[in-house]
Amino acid sequence: MVHDLDPRPSVIRDRLSGVARVVCVSAGKGGVGKSSVASTLALLGAEQGMAVGLLDLDLTGPTDHVILGARLGFPSEEYGIDPERHAGISFLSVAHFLGMDAAALRGGDVTNTLLELLAIARWGALDALVIDMPPGLGDTALDVHRYLPKAAHLVVSTPSRLACESVRRCLSLLSKQGAPVLGVVENMKAKADDSTEVAELAAAFGLRHLGSLPRDPDLESALGTPERVRATAFASALRPIATEIFGS
Amino acid sequence: MVHDLDPRPSVIRDRLSGVARVVCVSAGKGGVGKSSVASTLALLGAEQGMAVGLLDLDLTGPTDHVILGARLGFPSEEYGIDPERHAGISFLSVAHFLGMDAAALRGGDVTNTLLELLAIARWGALDALVIDMPPGLGDTALDVHRYLPKAAHLVVSTPSRLACESVRRCLSLLSKQGAPVLGVVENMKAKADDSTEVAELAAAFGLRHLGSLPRDPDLESALGTPERVRATAFASALRPIATEIFGS
Amino acid sequence: MHELALAEAVLSAAREVAEREGLERVTKVAVRLGALQRISVPTFEFCVNEVRPGAGSKLAEADVQVEIEPVELACRPCGRHFGIEQANALEGDRAEAVHFIPELVHAFIACPDCASVDFEVVKGRGVLIASIEGEGGHGA
Amino acid sequence: MHELALAEAVLSAAREVAEREGLERVTKVAVRLGALQRISVPTFEFCVNEVRPGAGSKLAEADVQVEIEPVELACRPCGRHFGIEQANALEGDRAEAVHFIPELVHAFIACPDCASVDFEVVKGRGVLIASIEGEGGHGA
Ligand SMILES: Nc1ncnc2c1ncn2[C@@H]1O[C@H](COP(=O)(O)OP(=O)(O)O)[C@@H](O)[C@H]1O
Ligand SMILES: Nc1ncnc2c1ncn2[C@@H]1O[C@H](COP(=O)(O)OP(=O)(O)O)[C@@H](O)[C@H]1O
Ligand SMILES: [Mg+2]
Ligand SMILES: [Mg+2]
Ligand SMILES: [Mg+2]
Ligand SMILES: [Mg+2]
Ligand code: NI
Ligand code: NI
Ligand SMILES: [Zn+2]
Numbered sequence A, B: 001m002v003h004d005l006d007p008r009p010s011v012i013r014d015r016l017s018g019v020a021r022v023v024c025v026s027a028g029k030g031g032v033g034k035s036s037v038a039s040t041l042a043l044l045g046a047e048q049g050m051a052v053g054l055l056d057l058d059l060t061g062p063t064d065h066v067i068l069g070a071r072l073g074f075p076s077e078e079y080g081i082d083p084e085r086h087a088g089i090s091f092l093s094v095a096h097f098l099g100m101d102a103a104a105l106r107g108g109d110v111t112n113t114l115l116e117l118l119a120i121a122r123w124g125a126l127d128a129l130v131i132d133m134p135p136g137l138g139d140t141a142l143d144v145h146r147y148l149p150k151a152a153h154l155v156v157s158t159p160s161r162l163a164c165e166s167v168r169r170c171l172s173l174l175s176k177q178g179a180p181v182l183g184v185v186e187n188m189k190a191k192a193d194d195s196t197e198v199a200e201l202a203a204a205f206g207l208r209h210l211g212s213l214p215r216d217p218d219l220e221s222a223l224g225t226p227e228r229v230r231a232t233a234f235a236s237a238l239r240p241i242a243t244e245i246f247g248s
Numbered sequence C, D: 001m002h003e004l005a006l007a008e009a010v011l012s013a014a015r016e017v018a019e020r021e022g023l024e025r026v027t028k029v030a031v032r033l034g035a036l037q038r039i040s041v042p043t044f045e046f047c048v049n050e051v052r053p054g055a056g057s058k059l060a061e062a063d064v065q066v067e068i069e070p071v072e073l074a075c076r077p078c079g080r081h082f083g084i085e086q087a088n089a090l091e092g093d094r095a096e097a098v099h100f101i102p103e104l105v106h107a108f109i110a111c112p113d114c115a116s117v118d119f120e121v122v123k124g125r126g127v128l129i130a131s132i133e134g135e136g137g138h139g140a
């Protein structure tokens, strides 16, 4: 009576039943700092005593393992796969399976990969699962809304008009979808920069501007060492935002 | 005897028969400056007396119109659509049709949009068509290889390890595909930065490091005014690369 | 008349098929126009005749039959099928945008049941060759 | 045994179907295992029995039939169908990566004719419920 049914969507809710909240770090635009914010947010949550997971859904351009200095290699499997425990967080990325290889994925392959990861990963009890989103408004954005409808979005933009142009389209999509948006974080703000573009963008969608993170020349050299990432001015500026998000 | 045939691929070669070369500005990674490089490259080609086209294939996050200060609104149509003449170049973007709206596109929709644009746009005689690629290794990257197999890639990276991580996967894909790669351009190099990551990346794939473009604090305010973009230090550093690419 | 470009694509694809299959002439090309793209049958027929190659070509005598395929959209999250009313309601710049690039419908239409913009265009997208018939040569 | 997670998914989906269709019990669940993912029939049967809910559940007595579906890949640029040999030749970490996430095959396999990595997995990807049968209730 039923034919060719994909069993995976049915088990996703179970897999996330121990997860108190899902926070997607989104932008639409690439290079605004989604991965830096998502990874550092997860580290700051752990620092604050939370049980935090991090899932890198930038499936063709994963980078969170570089930021965290996480080992690549297969996660252990028992009743599914166990996200890697690293720097106090539970971490899963396609890079664990792919190593340094490259797989170009069409939309249907993206959906399949995402469903497979959500179906087999055992996150256990988490205060928050942070999801690092890919750039663009494509299959991942639509699938997250479809399969994780309660996920709340933390939207990142830089002050550049090019970033705001794309982030506006992302906010417009989230608004059409009725997806919860926690607010907008401004990243890579130069000291002298008094532009108000990001604040205006947030206001145009009735969203909070949650704060500004400085362009931090020391972030690059801290990459790969979690305690050094946590010690950057970038992380310091993100800390109050993390407290608010994980506390709320 | 033939059923449900998509007529569009058949006409693409005709549409580009007057185009001497296609140059894709690629990276895999977002935010490394693909759009800035692609748009400025097109402007510099025009400055050098070339007939240059610019096609923004970042279909869900187009930004070239912002860089160029191009008017949005429908292109004129005659025997197809005529790319907009702006600042001496022929320019086409999905933003011409979409304005400020947002359309999330799954992979199949990306392919359809790309085929439609390639089938209806009349580029005429061009010395070069510059294509601004989206971030990620997905439908657009695969379709460009499939439908424009002779396109040569100009790959952009920043010195950051996060950019290099993704750009390496892009180079790995291009290499597997046997796609022509013109070389690697290093963007947003800080004055004090003597990192060799991008040079090593190029060398690892047997490619030329074509040059470094400075992180230019004046680029942002020049956006939207082609003559000001051409007058930036960013454009000055790109000029010899443009000469080489368009002259070759 | 950007439709001329699509009519050319149809004839170009038909010629390619004729060559691949070794036909001497194409007798019939059936075209389906997806209603989403809002190209009328007379307009497309006019365009085909404008760009049709002259006497002596394999396509000179082909009977090009054009029909409209109604729009059918399917919402991925909730499964609802819809589309005809919503597509008909598109006006002005939105209709024009979808006329040029049917996928842009994703910016303008949502599922009437669950408001999702995540729907598939099952039918009625754009210009498609439904079938090609020919005679002569080894492929007849 | 990450396969336990997939076996759970199969039983969870079957239970959902039983509830939606008002079945009293599920009599049969036919599962197709795509050969690409390299899960053996005995392994998957073992996993299903490990996670199968006990007496009283709608699934307690279901006959879970598991069969392997061969791999079929289709090259988009050139149309060539291939896959069985290439998938069998995967070894070590590559086989393991594809065992966890079948799409990663795109990193490791290319079309034998044109070397393209742009192919579709037509058949034999992963775990799929081919059919579910049940009885009792209003949906029987
Ligand atoms: N606040 C910051 N200061 C300095 N560099 C930053 C900052 N945020 C991000 N970066 C750098 O900018 C680049 C893009 O950041 P990334 O987190 O990869 O963005 P995304 O995930 O949105 O593509 C990376 O090289 C990263 O190291
Ligand atoms: N050399 C540069 N100096 C300063 N800013 C730059 C430079 N290149 C790019 N940018 C800025 O960096 C951001 C990303 O550039 P963009 O061209 O949009 O990259 P992509 O197309 O790869 O996403 C934009 O805000 C752009 O203005
Ligand atoms: Mg990222
Ligand atoms: Mg990432
Ligand atoms: Mg861009
Ligand atoms: Mg762009
Ligand atoms: Ni028209
Ligand atoms: Ni396993
Ligand atoms: Zn719906």
Ligand SMILES: [Zn+2]
Pocket: D075, D076, D077, D078, D079, D080, D111, D112, D113, D114, D115, D116
């Ligand atoms: Zn092939």
